Amino acid sequence: MALEIKNLVGGYSQLPVLKDVSLDVQPGELVGLIGLNGAGKSTTINHVIGILRPFSGKIMLNGISIQDEPEKYKQQIAYVPETPILYDELTLKEHLELTMDAYGLDHDQAWQRAHRLLKLFRLDNKLDWFPANFSKGMKQKVMICCAFMTDAKLLIVDEPFYGLDPLAVHDLLGLIEKKKEAGVAVLMSTHVLDTAQRYCDRFVLLADGKVRARGTLDELRKLADRPDESLDEIYLHLARDGQNE
Incomplete structure (x- = not known):
């Protein structure tokens, strides 16, 4: 098992946002983390990447x-945040080199991967650019290149499609x-449910800091007693x- 969250x-304070959340992500699986704004998706991710310490569980x-x-735990994770986080004083090349050093990657092998990613996202001629020169979508692509060139066992992508053009979404x-x-295990938080329905293996629906439902699309359809509906309609x-309970 790759990621396992138990209870x-x-x-962020004395009052819990997450209430007895349990979920898992298996190797070779893409799990979609979905829910309304304020449901606890970002809080869950912040606990998984170690920004927040659990009260219990x-x-x-x-x-x-x-x-x-x-x-040892964090060395296994690569993270693409919803809002790109770059260092103003570092070029694209220096961001990649910093990532290689942070993960202890062999630079020759890592640069081979990096060049493939840079070419894919049309950044290969921008290695000397600083973040001030990049659009939001280009900054997002830099974050994707940094995360996907690693050997991380768990990839976490938080609302990855915002700011990306359709070709970049397809490439991602x-x-x-x-x-x-x-x-690799992949946990993806997204509101783009039609894409999630096509690509995710399983789903975890959060509501008010609790797991409202989990499973494959067919399992969610059975749970909601809506056998022919889309993920968007079931969601x-x-x-x-959940709001009416």
């Missing part, structure tokens, strides 16, 4: 606990498929039911 209670990655061995989804084929139905 997670956590948040366990987070394990390939048998390593973030609480017990945080450095192709990269995710290749990572899955290599046995709205389950989310509204």
Whole structure:
């Protein structure tokens, strides 16, 4: 098993945002984390990447606990945030080199991967550019290149499609498929449910800091008793039911 979250209670202050959240992501699997704004998606991700400490519960990655061995745990993760985070004083080339050093990658092999990614996202002639020269979409592509050139066992992508042009979205989804084929676990938070329906293997629906539903599309259809509906329609139905409880 790659990522396992058990009975997670956590948040930003004394009051918990997450209430007994349990979920898992298996190697070679793409799990979609979906929910309304404020449902707890970002809070869950912030606990998984180690920004927040759980009040209680366990987070394990390939048998390593973030609480017990945080450095070994974090070495296995690559993260593409919703809002790109770049260093103003570093060029694109220096961002890539910093990533290589942080993950202890062999620079020759890493540069081979990096050049393929840069060419794919049409950044190969911009190695000496600084973040001030990039659009939001280009900054997002830099984050994707940095994350996908690593050997991370778990990829976390948070609302990855915002700011990307249709070709870049297609290319990103192709990269995710290749990572899955290599046995990487992928957790993706997104509101683009038609894309999630086509590409995700399973889904976790959060509502009010709790897991409202989880499973494959067919399992969610059975749970909602809506055998022919799309993920978008099932999501709205389950989310509204959760608000009315």
